[in-house]
Amino acid sequence: xxxxxxxxxxxxxxxxYQAMRDHDADHDNSDALAQTVMTAERDGSVSHGLxxxxxxxKALSSGxxxxxxxxxxxQPTSALVKCHGDNGFAPIVQRRAIPHLIAAAKDQGIAVLxxxxxxxxxxxxxxxxxxxxxxxxxFACVSYMPxxxxxxxxxxxxxxxxIGFAWPRPGKDPLVFDMATAALAMGEVQVAAREGHxxxxxTGLDADGKPTTxxxxxxxxxxxxxxxxxxxxxxxxxVELLAGGLIGESFSYEAKARDNGDxxxxxxxxxxxxxxxxxxxxxxxxxxxxxxxxKLTSLDGTRLPGERxxxxxxxxxxxxxxxxxxxxxxxxxxxxAAILG
Amino acid sequence: xxxxxxxxxxxxxxxxYQAMRDHDADHDNSDALAQTVMTAERDGSVSHGLxxxxxxxKALSSGxxxxxxxxxxxQPTSALVKCHGDNGFAPIVQRRAIPHLIAAAKDQGIAVLxxxxxxxxxxxxxxxxxxxxxxxxxFACVSYMPxxxxxxxxxxxxxxxxIGFAWPRPGKDPLVFDMATAALAMGEVQVAAREGHxxxxxTGLDADGKPTTxxxxxxxxxxxxxxxxxxxxxxxxxVELLAGGLIGESFSYEAKARDNGDxxxxxxxxxxxxxxxxxxxxxxxxxxxxxxxxKLTSLDGTRLPGERxxxxxxxxxxxxxxxxxxxxxxxxxxxxAAILG
Numbered sequence: 001x002x003x004x005x006x007x008x009x010x011x012x013x014x015x016x017y018q019a020m021r022d023h024d025a026d027h028d029n030s031d032a033l034a035q036t037v038m039t040a041e042r043d044g045s046v047s048h049g050l051x052x053x054x055x056x057x058k059a060l061s062s063g064x065x066x067x068x069x070x071x072x073x074x075q076p077t078s079a080l081v082k083c084h085g086d087n088g089f090a091p092i093v094q095r096r097a098i099p100h101l102i103a104a105a106k107d108q109g110i111a112v113l114x115x116x117x118x119x120x121x122x123x124x125x126x127x128x129x130x131x132x133x134x135x136x137x138x139f140a141c142v143s144y145m146p147x148x149x150x151x152x153x154x155x156x157x158x159x160x161x162x163i164g165f166a167w168p169r170p171g172k173d174p175l176v177f178d179m180a181t182a183a184l185a186m187g188e189v190q191v192a193a194r195e196g197h198x199x200x201x202x203t204g205l206d207a208d209g210k211p212t213t214x215x216x217x218x219x220x221x222x223x224x225x226x227x228x229x230x231x232x233x234x235x236x237x238x239v240e241l242l243a244g245g246l247i248g249e250s251f252s253y254e255a256k257a258r259d260n261g262d263x264x265x266x267x268x269x270x271x272x273x274x275x276x277x278x279x280x281x282x283x284x285x286x287x288x289x290x291x292x293x294x295k296l297t298s299l300d301g302t303r304l305p306g307e308r309x310x311x312x313x314x315x316x317x318x319x320x321x322x323x324x325x326x327x328x329x330x331x332x333x334x335x336x337a338a339i340l341g
Numbered sequence: 342x343x344x345x346x347x348x349x350x351x352x353x354x355x356x357x358y359q360a361m362r363d364h365d366a367d368h369d370n371s372d373a374l375a376q377t378v379m380t381a382e383r384d385g386s387v388s389h390g391l392x393x394x395x396x397x398x399k400a401l402s403s404g405x406x407x408x409x410x411x412x413x414x415x416q417p418t419s420a421l422v423k424c425h426g427d428n429g430f431a432p433i434v435q436r437r438a439i440p441h442l443i444a445a446a447k448d449q450g451i452a453v454l455x456x457x458x459x460x461x462x463x464x465x466x467x468x469x470x471x472x473x474x475x476x477x478x479x480f481a482c483v484s485y486m487p488x489x490x491x492x493x494x495x496x497x498x499x500x501x502x503x504i505g506f507a508w509p510r511p512g513k514d515p516l517v518f519d520m521a522t523a524a525l526a527m528g529e530v531q532v533a534a535r536e537g538h539x540x541x542x543x544t545g546l547d548a549d550g551k552p553t554t555x556x557x558x559x560x561x562x563x564x565x566x567x568x569x570x571x572x573x574x575x576x577x578x579x580v581e582l583l584a585g586g587l588i589g590e591s592f593s594y595e596a597k598a599r600d601n602g603d604x605x606x607x608x609x610x611x612x613x614x615x616x617x618x619x620x621x622x623x624x625x626x627x628x629x630x631x632x633x634x635x636k637l638t639s640l641d642g643t644r645l646p647g648e649r650x651x652x653x654x655x656x657x658x659x660x661x662x663x664x665x666x667x668x669x670x671x672x673x674x675x676x677x678a679a680i681l682g
Contacts, residue, residue, distance in 0.1 A: 079420035080450035080620060109421035110614075112451045114621050137587060139579075152642035165579050167586070177575040228569020234518040234646055235576075237637070238480075238506050245508070245630040246478060248622030253636055273451075273614075279421060280455050281589030289586040295594055296578070301493035305575055 002195060005326055006318035007340075013038040014339045015329060016053055022334045023060040025067025032091035036122050041319045044312035047187030048123040050321055050329065055121060056089060057332050059264025065089060065119045071096045079108040082247075085118030090142075090270060093118045094127050101274050102134045109279030113272040114247035120144075121265035124164030125178040125309070127272060132166035132174030137275040140164045141239040143252045145259065145266055148182045148224045151233035154209035156223045159252035160186050161239035168277070170286055175293065177305035181236040182224040189215045189224070194322075242271040343536060346667055347659035348681075354379040355680045356670060357394055363675045364401040366408025373432035377463050382660045385653035388528030389464040391662055391670065396462060397430060398673050400605025406430060406460045412437045420449040423588075426459030431483075431611060434459045435468050442615050443475045450620030454613040455588035461485075462606035465505030466519040466650070468613060473507035473515030478616040481505045482580040484593045486600065486607055489523045489565045492574035495550035497564045500593035501527050502580035509618070511627050516634065518646035522577040523565040530556045530565070535663075583612040 007015070016037040020030035033056065041049035059065035069088020073096060075081050081104055083097035093115050104111030124140045131138030144159030162185065164178040180186075183203045192199050193215040201211055204218035204225050218224060226232035244251040249269025250258065259266040277285040296302055330336035348356070357378040361371035374397065382390035400406035410429020414437060416422050422445055424438035434456050445452030465481045472479030485500030503526065505519040521527075524544045533540050533556040542552055545559035545566050559565060567573035585592040590610025591599065600607040618626040637643055671677035 076620065077419075077449045079418075079452070082621075108418045108449075110451060110453045111420070112616070112621070137582065150637060150640060150643045152644070153640040154642070155640055157637060157640060165575070167582050177579075179572050179575065181572075227572045230646075231520050231522075231568045231573070234506070234520065238518075240633065241478065241508050241630065242616075245626060245633060246616055246618050246621050248618075248626060248629070251633045251636075253633075275453070275583075275587055277587050277589075279417065280423075280453070280587050285586060285589060288589070289582065292581065292586060292592045292594075295592075296491060296498060299491060299494040299496055299498060301495065302491045303493070305571075 003323040004320035005323045007321050007326070008318050009038055009042055009316070011339055012041050012050060012319060012321070015336075016050065018339060019053060019057055019329055019333050020060070020067060022332070023057050023067060025060060029067050029069055029088055029092045032095045033089050036091040036126060039126055040123055041321070042313055043309040045123050045125075045309065047185060047191050050325055051187065051191065052121050054328050054332065055264045058262045059119060062260055062262035062264065064260050064262055064264055064267070069093070073097055073100055075100065075104070079104055079111045081111060081113045083113065083115045085115055087117055087267065088119070089265070090115070090118050090120040090122060094130075098127060098130055098272075101272060102131065102136060105131075105136050105274035105276045106134070109276045111274050113274070115270040115272070116247060116249045117267065118270065119265040119267055120270055123178050124162050125166070125176045125306070128164040128166035128178070129174055129176050131274050132168040132176065135168045135170060135276070135278065137168065137277060138164070138166040139273040139275075140270065141243050142270045143240050143243045143250070143255070143268060145256045146252045147186050148226055148236060149205065150237070151226060151230035154205055154223065157253060158226070158233075158236040158240060159255075160224060161236045161243075161252070163235070163239060167289065169290065169293070173306065173310045175304055175306060176309075181226055181232055181239060183227045183232075184224065186219065186224060189219050193219050243269050247271060344664040345661035346664045348662050348667070349659050350379055350383055350657070352680055353382050353391060353660060353662070356677070357391065359680060360394060360398055360670055360674050361401070361408060363673070364398050364408060366401060370408050370410055370429055370433045373436045374430050377432040377467060380467055381464055382662070383654055384650040386464050386466075386650065388526060388532050391666055392528065392532070393462050395669050395673065396605045399603045400460060403601055403603035403605065405601050405603055405605055405608070410434070414438055414441055416441065416445070420445055420452045422452060422454045424454065424456050426456055428458055428608065429460070430606070431456070431459050431461040431463060435471075439468060439471055439613070442613060443472065443477065446472075446477050446615035446617045447475070450617045452615050454615070456611040456613070457588060457590045458608065459611065460606040460608055461611055464519050465503050466507070466517045466647070469505040469507035469519070470515055470517050472615050473509040473517065476509045476511060476617075476619065478509065478618060479505070479507040480614040480616075481611065482584050483611045484581050484584045484591070484596070484609060486597045487593045488527050489567055489577060490546065491578070492567060492571035495546055495564065498594060499567070499574075499577040499581060500596075501565060502577045502593070504576070504580060508630065510631065510634070514647065514651045516645055516647060517650075522567055522573055522580060524568045524573075525565065527560065527565060530560050534560050584610050588612060
């Protein structure tokens with residue numbers, strides 16, 4: 001087991017916030033990103049927590065991403081919100097734009113948020129969960145850099161292209177799933193490689209296009225595969241079209257072609273859909289859907305996605321963070337001891 | 342090989358149309374359904390063609406479905422179209438409602454059609470292809486009767502819950518996929534059973550909850566599995582929520598509880614989303630996306646979904662229809678010889 005160090009949630013937030021500030025990000029941008037990093041660690045989404053921070057910092061250092069982004073919002077129609085991200089990281093863009101998406105969906109029954117000129121490297125559950133907390137269903141997707149071979153091919157073309165979905169359960173934690181359309185997220189493959197675990201066959205191919213269970217061989221020169229064969233591949237393609245072609249932003253292959261290679265998140269877009277059951281189904285939708293969840297969870301062997309995250313969230317104690325990772329982050333900061341002690 | 346009989350596309354249409362009329366359906370309802378059956382046979386979607394007709398006729402005979410349905414459309418907001426199907430089959434409901442969905446999406450950039458009180462037993466590609474022909478992206482889903490065990494369970498709870506997606510390619514056939522979130526559609530399993538083929542392991546479980554490659558064991562007392570394990574299971578659950586809870590219609594388990602067991606399609610709903618790239622991305626989206634398709638198809642081993650259907654469509658000749666199926670349909674008609682000769 002790699003060496004770890006306990007950090008409180010406050011320390012995790014402060015570490016991310018101060019590291020951003022030390023890289024010339026302003027308060028709002030730093031606060032939004034640090035919140036995203038902290039909530040990922042809080043919920044046990046370790047591959048989207050502090051693990052991502054060095055890459056964010058690289059994108060600030062190289063000038064690829066804007067730590068003082070001031071996203072601008074337009075609403076061309078009652079159901080369509082566009083947000084130009086001013087080259088900032090996704091959390092600041094979402095913080096500014098999602099309230100407009102919520103208002104539009106409350107009013108129209110359905111609304112879409114097209115985010116462009118942003119840098120996304122986080123989980124999707126925070127944004128769809130935010131919609132569900134306002135009694136809206138949410139669907140979000142994002143493409144990335146080519147890492148996944150389309151079904152039948154052996155060369156990377158799709159991103160890991162995650163999709164997130166949330167369903168509101170007033171008075172309860174929303175139902176949320178957030179999953180790569182790759183057999184495994186590259187973040188999970190990287191964590192497995194770092195921690196010396198193997199991955200299931202079908203996760204990816206090595207540099208020669210051969211199946212492998214070694215995450216390092218997939219992460220270094222190999223390629224991931226879509227989940228579920230050609231069906232998962234079709235969904236990965238749909239994500240390229242929704243988060244790219246539909247909103248006038250990069251496909252994964254374009255993001256790579258334009259990227260400066262600093263290791264940080266490439267520039268791209270995000271598609272977020274909000275749906276209002278109160279307008280579509282009308283009153284009584286809550287009880288109708290709760291009966292569905294009750295039936296589903298009464299089947300032996302089932303559980304609702306997201307439950308593990310909510311359990312982790314109950315734990316207010318410290319999180320055990322990889323020591324080498326903390327050292328890397330500390331090396332990027334002016335006064336890490338002020339936070340780490 | 343089972344015995345077949347060649348029927349022209351005109352004969353296929355007429356057979357379906359007249360069989361509907363002989364079961365007291367009116368012209369519009371018969372015409373819409375026969376068009377759906379004919380286009381399925383035309384495109385080689387045999388599990389959604391004449392194969393489904395006996396079940397449609399059973400639903401008319403039992404009085405479960407309304408062959409004289411007059412669907413009513415309301416538009417509570419600029420982006421939301423609701424259609425009460427008057428208990429008709431989906432094709433008549435779509436024929437009436439989709440023009441309103443198209444107009445709303447052209448205007449608002451995004452719009453949703455919530456279809457309720459209808460009976461769906463067809464493929465989804467016709468409705469999303471219709472959107473793409475108007476330069477809109479389309480997403481549709483429908484639930485059905487419990488046939489699929491959620492990941493981890495061994496009892497049927499989800500329907501085969503297909504999703505369909507189309508992307509417009511002006512001047513070319515749209516990109517369209519239409520797939521069950523089950524590992525295989527029950528229609529395909531039934532065709533395999535009828536024709537004596539086996540199915541891949543992972544398609545389903547037998548009556549004892551054991552994996553099997555015998556389609557008859559899955560179709561008779563067994564259960565299908567979702568594609569792609571727990572990820573496909575999450576998507577199947579999303580379909581239940583979109584085509585059921587969101588629009589105030591049945592979940593699969595409710596459709597079954599309410600069904601009269603006549604073998605015809607149960608009453609339920611459908612969710613159809615239309616997205617307008619001209620409003621979201623703005624001018625130039627076509628070339629941007631065509632470059633993506635060109636890159637994708639230049640990879641060894643890839644092909645675009647839907648290509649096989651478009652190739653089949655070029656064939657204007659007769660289709661070779663299972664003779665036993667024709668006999669079954671003819672037995673339900675007043676004067677089948679007028680069409681079959």
